[in-house]
Amino acid sequence: MRRALVVVVLGGAxxxxxxxxxxxxxxxxxxxxxTAAASAPVGRSAKDACDAIDPEKDxxxxxxxxxxxxxxxxxxxxxxxxTTAAQASAVTALRKLADGVRAVADDTADAEIKKSIxxxxxxxxxxxADTAFFTGPKTIAxxxxxxxxxxxxxxxxxxxACS
Numbered sequence: 001m002r003r004a005l006v007v008v009v010l011g012g013a014x015x016x017x018x019x020x021x022x023x024x025x026x027x028x029x030x031x032x033x034x035t036a037a038a039s040a041p042v043g044r045s046a047k048d049a050c051d052a053i054d055p056e057k058d059x060x061x062x063x064x065x066x067x068x069x070x071x072x073x074x075x076x077x078x079x080x081x082x083t084t085a086a087q088a089s090a091v092t093a094l095r096k097l098a099d100g101v102r103a104v105a106d107d108t109a110d111a112e113i114k115k116s117i118x119x120x121x122x123x124x125x126x127x128x129a130d131t132a133f134f135t136g137p138k139t140i141a142x143x144x145x146x147x148x149x150x151x152x153x154x155x156x157x158x159x160x161a162c163s
Contacts, residue, residue, distance in 0.1 A: 043108050043109040044107050045109065046161070049108040053104050053120065060097040060101075063096070064090065064093040064097050067092075067093040068090045068143065068147065070090075072140060087134050090134060091134065094127060094128040098128055101117060101124060102118065105118040113158070119157040120158050127153075133146065
């Protein structure tokens with residue numbers, strides 16, 4: 001974060017200094033230090049990004065799986081109203097998870113990791129829009145199978161990069 005702040009402050013100072021100059025030479029090239037500041041990667045390291053989306057560390061994962069579990073429990077008990085409410089909560093939690101993963105991607109300096117995390121977010125968002133993902137599982141065993149399949153699908157793009 002400190003590095004990002006330094007780059008922003010330096011970039012702003014360079015832009016201000018350039019705007020206040022009296023030169024009218026429109027063909028001037030930027031100095032080496034200005035070019036380096038502008039191209040310096042800003043954001044999370046690859047390790048920090050991988051840690052941030054780790055299902056065991058990200059609280060959005062727990063929130064989603066808790067809501068999904070409540071949905072299945074209500075369905076097993078035959079409580080349609082509770083199932084509907086829990087499903088809506090699970091969808092919201094999954095969207096929040098996708099948004100959180102996307103935010104990590106947006107804040108990641110490493111281009112390969114950023115691309116992979118963006119793909120993870122896209123896959124999670126697709127599941128949030130897939131009604132069958134929420135209405136298909138009828139039992140705890142179905143839920144375990146659905147979540148295992150989903151997590152493997154969602155995180156495959158990043159497994160190698162974060163290993």
